[in-house]
Amino acid sequence: VMKLSAIGELGLIxxxxxxxxxxxxAILGIGDDCAVLRPTAGRDLLVTxxxxxxxxxxxxxxxxxxxxxxxxxxxxxxxxxxxxxRPCAALVTLALRQxxxxxxxxxxxxxLQHEGSKHxxxxxxxxxxxxSTLMIGVTVLGEAESRRAVTRxxxxxxxxxxxxxRLGGSAAGLAALQAGFRLRNxxxxxxxxxxxxxxxxxxxxxxRHLCPSPRIREGLALAAAGIASSxxxxxxxxxxxxxxxxxxxxxxxxxxEDRIPVDPVASIIGDLLGQDAMAMALGGGEDFELLFSSPAxxxxxxxxxxxxxxxxxxxxxxxxxxxxVLIQRSGAxxxxxxxxxxxxxx
Amino acid sequence: VMKLSAIGELGLIxxxxxxxxxxxxAILGIGDDCAVLRPTAGRDLLVTxxxxxxxxxxxxxxxxxxxxxxxxxxxxxxxxxxxxxRPCAALVTLALRQxxxxxxxxxxxxxLQHEGSKHxxxxxxxxxxxxSTLMIGVTVLGEAESRRAVTRxxxxxxxxxxxxxRLGGSAAGLAALQAGFRLRNxxxxxxxxxxxxxxxxxxxxxxRHLCPSPRIREGLALAAAGIASSxxxxxxxxxxxxxxxxxxxxxxxxxxEDRIPVDPVASIIGDLLGQDAMAMALGGGEDFELLFSSPAxxxxxxxxxxxxxxxxxxxxxxxxxxxxVLIQRSGAxxxxxxxxxxxxxx
Numbered sequence: 001v002m003k004l005s006a007i008g009e010l011g012l013i014x015x016x017x018x019x020x021x022x023x024x025x026a027i028l029g030i031g032d033d034c035a036v037l038r039p040t041a042g043r044d045l046l047v048t049x050x051x052x053x054x055x056x057x058x059x060x061x062x063x064x065x066x067x068x069x070x071x072x073x074x075x076x077x078x079x080x081x082x083x084x085x086r087p088c089a090a091l092v093t094l095a096l097r098q099x100x101x102x103x104x105x106x107x108x109x110x111x112l113q114h115e116g117s118k119h120x121x122x123x124x125x126x127x128x129x130x131x132s133t134l135m136i137g138v139t140v141l142g143e144a145e146s147r148r149a150v151t152r153x154x155x156x157x158x159x160x161x162x163x164x165x166r167l168g169g170s171a172a173g174l175a176a177l178q179a180g181f182r183l184r185n186x187x188x189x190x191x192x193x194x195x196x197x198x199x200x201x202x203x204x205x206x207x208r209h210l211c212p213s214p215r216i217r218e219g220l221a222l223a224a225a226g227i228a229s230s231x232x233x234x235x236x237x238x239x240x241x242x243x244x245x246x247x248x249x250x251x252x253x254x255x256x257e258d259r260i261p262v263d264p265v266a267s268i269i270g271d272l273l274g275q276d277a278m279a280m281a282l283g284g285g286e287d288f289e290l291l292f293s294s295p296a297x298x299x300x301x302x303x304x305x306x307x308x309x310x311x312x313x314x315x316x317x318x319x320x321x322x323x324x325v326l327i328q329r330s331g332a333x334x335x336x337x338x339x340x341x342x343x344x345x346x
Numbered sequence: 347v348m349k350l351s352a353i354g355e356l357g358l359i360x361x362x363x364x365x366x367x368x369x370x371x372a373i374l375g376i377g378d379d380c381a382v383l384r385p386t387a388g389r390d391l392l393v394t395x396x397x398x399x400x401x402x403x404x405x406x407x408x409x410x411x412x413x414x415x416x417x418x419x420x421x422x423x424x425x426x427x428x429x430x431x432r433p434c435a436a437l438v439t440l441a442l443r444q445x446x447x448x449x450x451x452x453x454x455x456x457x458l459q460h461e462g463s464k465h466x467x468x469x470x471x472x473x474x475x476x477x478s479t480l481m482i483g484v485t486v487l488g489e490a491e492s493r494r495a496v497t498r499x500x501x502x503x504x505x506x507x508x509x510x511x512r513l514g515g516s517a518a519g520l521a522a523l524q525a526g527f528r529l530r531n532x533x534x535x536x537x538x539x540x541x542x543x544x545x546x547x548x549x550x551x552x553x554r555h556l557c558p559s560p561r562i563r564e565g566l567a568l569a570a571a572g573i574a575s576s577x578x579x580x581x582x583x584x585x586x587x588x589x590x591x592x593x594x595x596x597x598x599x600x601x602x603e604d605r606i607p608v609d610p611v612a613s614i615i616g617d618l619l620g621q622d623a624m625a626m627a628l629g630g631g632e633d634f635e636l637l638f639s640s641p642a643x644x645x646x647x648x649x650x651x652x653x654x655x656x657x658x659x660x661x662x663x664x665x666x667x668x669x670x671v672l673i674q675r676s677g678a679x680x681x682x683x684x685x686x687x688x689x690x691x692x
Contacts, residue, residue: 010590027390031594032498033428033578034392034488039385044373046380047393047470049437049485053477082379091395093439093483098689124393130688131399133479137439139395142380152378224407232379244356248377341355342476345446 004105005098012128015102019109023122026089035114035124037089037141044149046142048079049307051093054134062177065104067210068136069111075235076140077119079213082233084150084223085142089124089214090116092138095131101232112138119216148223154230155293159317161253162301164218164289165310167238168266168277171284173209175273176202183210201268208265212288218311219290221304228292236285238314239338243324245291252322255315256338257329263287282326283338293317350451351444354510357400358474361448365455369468370436381470383435383487390495394425397439400480402688408523411450411505413556414482415457421581422486423465423560425633428579429570430496431488433562434484435470436462438484443476444452458484465562486610493567501639505663508647510564510635513584513655514612514623517630519555522548525619547614554611558634565636567650568594574638582631584660586683591637596667601661601682603675609633628672639663654680 004012016030023029028036039045052058052072063071073090080087094114096105109123116123121140155161181190183206188199215233222228232245238260242253262281270277294301299315305311315327324336350358362376369375374382385391398404398418409417419436426433438458442451455469462469467486501507527536529552534545561579568574578591584606588599608627616623640647644659651657661673670682 004689007689009689012689028497030497034394034431034495036429036490036495036497037391037393038492039391040538041387045383045385045391045487047383047435047437047485047487048380049439049471049473049483051439051441051473051475051483053441055478056476079379083382085380089393091393091485093395093477093480095397095399096689125395127396127483127687129397129399129478130402131481132401133441133477133481135441135477135479135481137395137397137473137483139393139437139485141391141393144382146384149374149380149382151374151382185673204395342474343350343353343355343358343442 002102004096004100004102007102011127012105015105016109018107019124020113023124026122026124029124035091040143042146043143046080046085046144046145046149047139048076049137049139050079051135051137052075062182063210065107066111069108070115070137070211072138073115074212074214074288075110076138077216078233078235080140080142081214081216081219082143082231084219084231084292085144085147085218087119087121087140087142089141090121090138092123092126095133095135096128096129097132097134102277108196128145140217144223148222150228150231152230152232152245155245155249155251155317156229157251157317157319159229159293160313161293161315161317163261163291163312163314164215166261166263167234167283167287167289168281169205169208169263170212170286171280172263172266172269173205175275176205176269177209179273181206198268203267205269209286212286214288215290218309222292225304227296227301227304228294231290231292232294234287234289234291236340237283237338238291239282240340241291242336246324251318252318252320253315253324254318254327256327259312261310261312261315285340348448350442350446350448353448353476358451361451362455365452366459366469369470372468372470375413375470381437386489388492389489390492392426392429392431392490392495393485394422395483395485396422396425397481397483408528409556411453412457415454416461418482418484418558419458419461419560420560420634423483423562424579424581426486426488427560427565428561428636429490430494430565430577431490432566433465433467433486433488435487436467436484438469438472440474440477441481442474443478443480444476478531490569496569496574496577497530498576498578498591501595501597501662501663502575502592503597503641503665505575505641506659507601507639507661509607509637509658509660510561512607512609513580513626513633513635514630515551515554515609516558516632517626518609518612518615519551521619521621522551522615523555527552544614544618547611549609551615555632558632560634561636564655568638569649573642573647573650574640577636577638580633580635580637582686583629583684584637585628585682586686588682592670596666598666599661599665599670600664600673602673605658605660607658611618631686
C-alpha cells in the first residue's frame with residue numbers, strides 16, 4: 001500500500017500517464033502545458049464541466065473509486081448528450097488528500113477510462129492539487145454538426161414534452177444508500193436480508209445512482225433527425241430541469257402525472273422504505289435521461305427509439321404566462337416543484 | 347449581506363450570468379448544458395485546466411476575492427502562453443461554502459473577468475457545487491496556428507535555454523505573506539513599518555504572488571517567429587520546470603547560476619527576512635514567466651522582446667545522460683533541484 005505523499009506530484013502524474021492510453025484523435029495528451037486537438041472542419045465545438053465533491057455529491061464509504069470515476073465522467077458526458085453532441089476528449093481535475101492510496105487513483109482512472117472509452121472519449125489532460133476535501137472535476141469536449149446542437153432555448157407553445165427512459169431510479173438508489181444498503185462486489189448488503197425481486201431492485205437502484213449512463217446515442221439520434229426543438233438532461237430532477245428549459249425557451253409547460261415513466265425500482269424501493277416513488281421521479285436528480293420538446297408526431301419520435309429504449313410523452317409546452325404545472329392523477333393542477341439545489345437550505 | 351444559502355444554486359447561477367458579459371465570439375455561453383464555440387478553420391485547439399484549493403494554494407485571509415479571481419484565471423492563461431497560443435474562452439468551476447457571502451462571488455468574477463478580458467477571453471460556462479473547502483478551477487480554451495503550438499518536447503543538445511522576465515518575485519511575495527505582511531487597499535501592512543524602497547518592494551512582491559501576469563504576448567511572439575524549440579511556464583519553480591521540459595524533450599540542461607535573472611524584490615525581501623534570493627528564483631513557483639529552448643542567435647531573440655520585457659539566456663541544452671545541473675558562481679557543478687510538489691512531504 002503506497003500513499004500519494006510517498007510518490008509525490010510528479011510520481012502521481014507519471015502514474016496517471018501510464019493508466020491513460022496515448023490519444024489517437026488528439027494531437028497532444030497528458031504531459032504538456034495544454035492538450036492540443038484538431039477540430040473537425042465545419043463542426044461546432046461543445047464544452048462542459050462538472051464537479052463532484054466529497055460529502056456533498058458522494059461519500060467514499062458508499063461507492064468504489066471505479067464507480068466514482070465512471071459517475072464523474074458520465075455526469076459531464078450527459079451534458080454533451082443533452083446538446084445532441086458527440087464527445088471526444090476529457091480533462092480531469094483532482095483535489096486529493098495526501099494520505100490517499102495510489103490504488104484509489106488507479107481504480108478512479110479505470111472508471112473514468114471505462115465510461116469515457118464507451119463513448120469514444122480520450123482523457124487528454126487535467127490538473128491535480130492537494131486538498132482536505134476530495135473533488136473530481138471532468139471537462140468534456142465534443143462536437144456537433146454546425147448549427148445542429150440542441151439548446152435549452154427553442155421550445156414553443158403547442159409542442160410536446162418527452163423524456164427518455166425511466167425516472168426516479170437514481171433517487172431510489174440514494175434512498176437505499178441512506179437506508180444503509182451498499183453494493184460490495186456487485187452484491188447487495190444492508191440492514192435486511194433481501195432476496196429475489198427485491199434484492200434485484202435494490203441492486204439496480206444502487207447501480208443507477210452510483211453508475212448512471214449518459215444518453216449519448218439518444219441525443220445524437222435526436223439531433224441528427226432535427227426533431228427536438230429544445231433539450232436538457234435530467235440531472236437535478238424533472239421538475240427543476242423542466243423549469244430551466246422553460247426559462248431559457250421563454251415558455252411554460254403542463255406535465256401530466258399519469259404519464260411520468262416512474263422507474264419500477266423506485267416503486268419497489270418506495271414501498272420498502274415508505275417513500276413516494278412519484279416524488280423520486282419528479283424531484284430526484286441524476287437520472288441523466290434526456291428531456292426534450294418536439295413539434296414532431298409521436299410516431300416519428302417513437303420510431304427514432306426503435307432500439308428499445310423507452311421514450312415517453314409527458315406533457316406539452318404552453319404559453320409563457322401559464323407557469324410550469326403538474327396535472328395530478330386526480331385532475332388537480334398544482335405548481336411543478338422539487339429538485340436538487342446545492343445551496344438552498346430547507 | 348446575503349449568503350449563498352439564501353439565494354440558492356439557481357439564484358447564484360443567475361447572479362453569475364449577470365456578472366459575465368454575453369459572449370461575442372462564442373455562440374453559446376452560460377445557461378445551457380454546454381457552451382458552444384465555432385473554432386477557427388485550420389487552427390489547432392488548445393485546452394488546459396488549473397485548480398486553486400483553499401489552505402493549499404491560497405488562504406482567504408491573505409488575499410482578496412478580486413485578486414483570487416485574477417490569479418485563478420492567470421494560472422490557466424499561463425499554460426496557453428506556454429504553448430504560444432491565443433486564449434479565447436474559459437469555464438469556471440467553483441466549490442463553495444454555503445455560508446459564503448454573495449459579494450465574494452461578485453468580486454471573484456470581477457477578478458476572473460478583469461484578467462480574462464485583458465487577453466480576449468470570454469467566460470462561457472462552468473459548474474458549481476457546495477463544499478467545505480473553497481476551490482476555484484478554470485479551464486481555458488485557446489488556438490494556435492496549425493502545427494505551431496510549442497510543446498515541452500523539442501529541445502535539442504547545443505540549443506540555448508532562455509527565460510522571460512525575472513524570477514523569485516512570487517516566492518518573495520509568499521515569504522512576505524508568511525512573515526505577516528498583507529496588501530490592504532493596495533497598501534502594505536505588516537509586522538514592521540516599511541517605507542520607501544522597502545515598502546515598494548514588499549508591495550510589488552505581494553502583487554507578484556497574489557496577482558501574477560501570464561506572458562501571453564511573449565508566447566505568441568515566440569510561436570509566430572518559430573524561434574522556440576520547446577517551452578514551459580515557470581509555475582513550480584525554474585529547477586522543477588526545467589526538469590519537466592528536459593524529460594519531455596529527452597535531453598539535459600546546464601543552467602548557470604550567474605545568469606539567473608533574480609528579481610530585485612526577491613533580493614530586498616531575502617535580505618529583510620534572512621532568506622536566499624537565489625533559492626527563491628530557482629525553487630519558488632508561480633512566477634509564470636516562460637522558459638524556452640532555442641537554436642536562434644541571441645540577437646534574434648532579444649529583438650523579439652524589443653518591447654522592453656527582459657529575456658535572459660540562462661544555460662544550454664545538453665545530451666540526455668548528463669542530467670540537469672547548475673553551474674554555481676563558484677564554478678562547482680551541482681544537481682539542479684528544488685521546486686513545488688503538492689504531495690511529497692519533506
